[in-house]
Amino acid sequence: MIRIYDFDALSPEQILNRDLRAEKNVEDVVDAIIADVRARGDAALKEYALKFDGAEIDTLQVTQEEIDAAFAATDPDFLETLRMAAANIEAFHRQQVHKNFVMNEQDGVILGQKYTPIEKAGVYVPGGTAAYPSTVLMDVIPAKVAGVKEIVMTTPAGKDGKVSPVILAAAATAGVTKIFKTGGAQAVAALAYGTESVPAVDKIVGPGNIYVATAKRKVYGKVGIDMIAGPSEILVLADGKCNPAWVAADLLSQAEHDKLASPVLVTDSAELAEAVQAELEVQIPQLPRAAIARASVDDNGKIIVCDDLRKAIEACNIIAPEHLEVCVDDPFAVLNEIKNAGSIFLGRNVPEALGDYFAGPNHTLPTSGTARFSSPLGVDDFVKKSSFIYYTREALGKVQERIADFAEREGLHAHARSVTIRYEE
Amino acid sequence: MIRIYDFDALSPEQILNRDLRAEKNVEDVVDAIIADVRARGDAALKEYALKFDGAEIDTLQVTQEEIDAAFAATDPDFLETLRMAAANIEAFHRQQVHKNFVMNEQDGVILGQKYTPIEKAGVYVPGGTAAYPSTVLMDVIPAKVAGVKEIVMTTPAGKDGKVSPVILAAAATAGVTKIFKTGGAQAVAALAYGTESVPAVDKIVGPGNIYVATAKRKVYGKVGIDMIAGPSEILVLADGKCNPAWVAADLLSQAEHDKLASPVLVTDSAELAEAVQAELEVQIPQLPRAAIARASVDDNGKIIVCDDLRKAIEACNIIAPEHLEVCVDDPFAVLNEIKNAGSIFLGRNVPEALGDYFAGPNHTLPTSGTARFSSPLGVDDFVKKSSFIYYTREALGKVQERIADFAEREGLHAHARSVTIRYEE
Structure with missing residues (x-):
């Protein structure tokens, strides 16, 4: 059975704690x-x-x-x-x-990317x-x-x-x-x-x-x-008005992936927490992949009960989940407070599976808390940037002494010389 | 003394070849x-x-x-x-x-990043x-x-x-x-x-x-x-009208960094190749960091002579240099042909040192040919993206069967159920 925790009794490390895949010696x-x-x-x-x-x-x-x-x-x-x-x-x-962009804000200077x-x-x-x-x-x-x-x-x-x-x-x-x-x-x-x-x-x-x-x-x-993905994760942020059967089904949609998958419910309702706990016990046996879901829910699942929505959002930002469902009355108000999450599903009618297959945003997402600093797969992963610099001789001439001085202060005389040589004789 | 090669006599591997830092067992x-x-x-x-x-x-x-x-x-x-x-x-x-962007192109569907x-x-x-x-x-x-x-x-x-x-x-x-x-x-x-x-x-x-x-x-x-940077590199693409002393000074501005730094000249002029070779011998002894520059130029430097500018550009794209100087009459025409380079310095008056210290684009750049797939340090390295999805109940209802079918075809019944449970009874 999934365990229920009190948010205030958990340290950030305990909130974040995930069972990571042990790498065999391959x-x-x-x-x-x-x-x-x-x-x-x-x-x-x-x-x-x-x-x-x-x-x-x-x-x-x-x-x-x-x-x-x-x-x-x-x-x-x-x-x-x-x-x-x-x-x-x-x-x-x-x-x-x-x-691409090009800047031409100083006389004789063109910069771009x-x-x-x-x-x-x-x-x-x-x-x-x-x-x-x-x-x-x-x-x-x-x-x-x-x-x-x-x-x-x-x-x-x-x-x-x-x-x-x-x-x-x-x-x-x-x-x-x-x-x-x-x-x-x-x-x-x-x-x-x-x-x-x-x-x-x-x-x-x-x-x-x-x-x-x-x-x-x-x-x-x-x-x-691209990224090396860890086990899949879902965090459902749900208030007391949610249908526990829907929340349980959403948690199980990740739990069925992998015994190491991490389904987490964060809620401000102790009543919902218990109802989802019970509902999971009803739904798990109905699944073709029940054994996997059972291991995921019991070993890597978690229900965290918070005093209020503010603390629930705090828990989300600590966990930085791959998938985050926001099942509350005004999900767009919460969106603004979410700092760390790969993909965010807004409202009670938006199960993660909609994004896995169909809606359009990518389903290759940062796992294991890396949404703190990394992003879903996207177009940026298939392009690279080059910057470019053009100065006229006059424009460089105006700042050549400053650049040479900067280089000399770093002990790099040849850097300085490459500028000043252009103005010798 | 720096060695001169004929482009057509080199394989892409020989053009690209770089002496990489051996990692000690630390x-x-x-x-x-x-x-x-x-x-x-x-x-x-x-x-x-x-x-x-x-x-x-x-x-x-x-x-x-x-x-x-x-x-x-x-x-x-x-x-x-x-x-x-x-x-x-x-x-x-x-x-x-x-x-950020938000899309609302289908009825009841809001997507964004x-x-x-x-x-x-x-x-x-x-x-x-x-x-x-x-x-x-x-x-x-x-x-x-x-x-x-x-x-x-x-x-x-x-x-x-x-x-x-x-x-x-x-x-x-x-x-x-x-x-x-x-x-x-x-x-x-x-x-x-x-x-x-x-x-x-x-x-x-x-x-x-x-x-x-x-x-x-x-x-x-x-x-x-961020990236783990290798030894510094400069590639100067220069035509026969260039001042060999300037080109040599630019090559040395990288050579002084590190014995493993790689200064490369690519030119369509055999005359310039020889003049730069000679000029390097004049300038190296004048440098405070002459020993470092000498090792870099002799062991990791290279002059590649090409039949024409087109081949010279090809060499640049194979090498994918950290720094690329384009010292020709119409550098912006060449810019368009450059696919792989960290930072590009356009024209004969734009030594790399200008970008190292002053112009504005970042000087933390991809090395060792990684400009083929990676980019200069920038704002993108300090932000992350989250996608978001909102569907109304009606919008999801229109496609729920397709999503459930897709999930079942992947053998993921709980994914399917998380959608269909919302339309049961």
């Missing part, structure tokens, strides 16, 4: 796989596909025929859902596109027991909107050597350029260093198991990576 | 220091100050009296230079501030042989512009227990909230976990030696960090 395995892929390229990828995925792969790249077949094999109504979701995701992410999309992006899509087309949409569409020319997706094939049709349909809908049948650390190595088939990319995004995450850490520096 | 030392600071707080910081900096520290926090004394001890003309540079840096970074400054930022400022007030300005002002309320600076004191007056003057000019006399891995540990005196921050920025860099890597996740 470093050596991953190092060996990366070295092997660098040395042997496609041959290594095919060997690992057979070894880890049980798949005999002849051609690593998914063909247009396979993509056409995937569309034909997918329920047309679901294709329509995919297209609607993709359109919503694209519309939202288009708002994230920034403009320009955005350039990264040239090639790699998107890792996990395979295994379940296929997650929503992840394909969420990781690919921001790259597309950013203007990335080549979006390379990798995903392990099943034992039949094929990729799930819904994954291919989602990839084609989102605008992936090339798809390769490779997974795990070997896929990350291929994307970072390139093989005969797989192009080397500049940045790799996407979720994966501990081998994928470790490989991403290892290749970071050679390429960029 | 992990254990840093682990022990972090654990000690977490256990003993201020007492540990004071002990390390005595051990590593030779400084007996009574009170870790710099007092207002010390700051006042620093201003009194600093040349008023240099204070004016600091203020002018700070004003330029602030004006540029103000242009980087993004606006809001920026929130991180609450507390830590800025590490190295001590040791030289004081770099320019780094204080560059690291602090973007945080200030971003709206960070508490900006905590740490820097080691000298043997006299004092911080360099120019560092204190720069810190006060830039808007630092609190300054502490602690350096090295122990300062990073203090900023990440807090001590009796030093507040725990949400993100730590600033350059440092291998101990500082390793400590930043270790605390990443608990707090955010």
Whole structure:
């Protein structure tokens, strides 16, 4: 059963406390796989596909025929859902596109900043027991909107050597350029260093198991990576007017992900706390993934009862949750007070699942309290900035002595000289 | 002597090749220091100050009296230079501030994204042989512009227990909230976990030696960090009309930083290549830091001669330099073709030192080719985004079946249920 705590009895550390995934010692395995892929390229990828995925792969790249077949094999109504979701995701992410700027406020001085999309992006899509087309949409569409020319997706094939049709349909809908049948650390190595088939990319995004995450850490520096996500989290901030069955269902939508997922209710109503506690006991046994949800709720779940809404908001800002539902009368008033959260769901009619699949904002979000300093995946992850400076000779001449003096004070004579040499003789 | 290469004879790997800093095995030392600071707080910081900096520290926090004394001890003309540079840096970074957005394009649907400054930022400022007030300005002002309320600076004191007056003057000019006399891995540990005196921050920025860099890597996740910078680099793209003495001086302004610094000239003029090669031999012996510059130029410097400007630009984009000077007749035409560079200096009258100290764009820039996927330090590093979603009950009702179907197809029944439960009975 989920435990109920009194806010005032908890320290910030206890409020924040999360059970983090223990990393197994996979470093050596991953190092060996990366070295092997660098040395042997496609041959290594095919060997690992057979070894880890049980798949005999002849051609690593998914063909247009396979993509056409995937569309034909997918329920047309679901294709329509995919297209609607993709359109919503694209519309939202288009708002994230920034403009270059140029300043010309001083005589003879032009300063500016320009955005350039990264040239090639790699998107890792996990395979295994379940296929997650929503992840394909969420990781690919921001790259597309950013203007990335080549979006390379990798995903392990099943034992039949094929990729799930819904994954291919989602990839084609989102605008992936090339798809390769490779997974795990070997896929990350291929994307970072390139093989005969797989192009080397500049940045790799996407979720994966501990081998994928470790490989991403290892290749970071050679390429960029997105965040390394921890277990999923939901925080429901709910007042006494909420329907406890809805709140319990929302908590369980995260609890079913993973035994380490963290479902938290923060409320100013002791009555609601008890009602949700009871309702969880009713709903958990009804779930197909009841064992996972049970472990998540009992071991990593929490109900925190606060004296008032102000303290409840304080708890939210300490926890800095990945997903935050604000189930109160005037959620927009609370929005203003929320400093730390990945994605915020406003009002009693907005379950997190709406954002996971459909509404438009990204579902790849900062976990483990990192919303204190980091952000959802978005267009910014697929562009970089360059600043630029232009001074006329006259403009530089006016300040050259100050710059030279500044450099000399830092003990950097050659810096000073590079300015003054232009005014010698 | 610097070596001259023919562009067409080099592979992209050879063009890109850089001598990267080998990391000594400092992990254990840093682990022990972090654990000690977490256990003993201020007492540990004071002990390390005595051990590593030779400084007996009574009170870790710099007092207002010390700051006042620093201003009194600093040349008023240099204070004016600091203020002018700070004003330029602030004006540029103000242009980087993004606006929140709200979308209301579908009936009953409100989506948006809001920026929130991180609450507390830590800025590490190295001590040791030289004081770099320019780094204080560059690291602090973007945080200030971003709206960070508490900006905590740490820097080691000298043997006299004092911080360099120019560092204190720069810190006060830039808007630092609190300054502490602690350096090295122990300062990073203090900023990440807090001590009796030093507040725990949400993100730590600033350059440092291998101990500082390793400590930043270790605390990443608990707090955010900026980039871990490699050796400095300059790429000068110059045509045959350039003054070889100016080009040589610009290359040396980076070469004097560090034996591992990489000064590169890319030109379409074999004549300029040879003239710059000769000029470097004239200028190097004149420098106070000649030995460092000599090692940098000979071991990590390079002149690449290309058939034409188009190929020269290609070389720039492969190298993705930290600093790029574009010394040609029409530098703005070239700007458009530059995809990968941290900061770009346009025209023959714009030495990199102008940007290091004064012009306004940040001088903390991506190194080692990471400009392919990362950006200069800026306001974005001190804010984070939260997305938000509001749907009316009617708006959700119209799409609830599609969302539930999507969730069921991913095998996530509780996700589906969290939507459909709102329409039961």
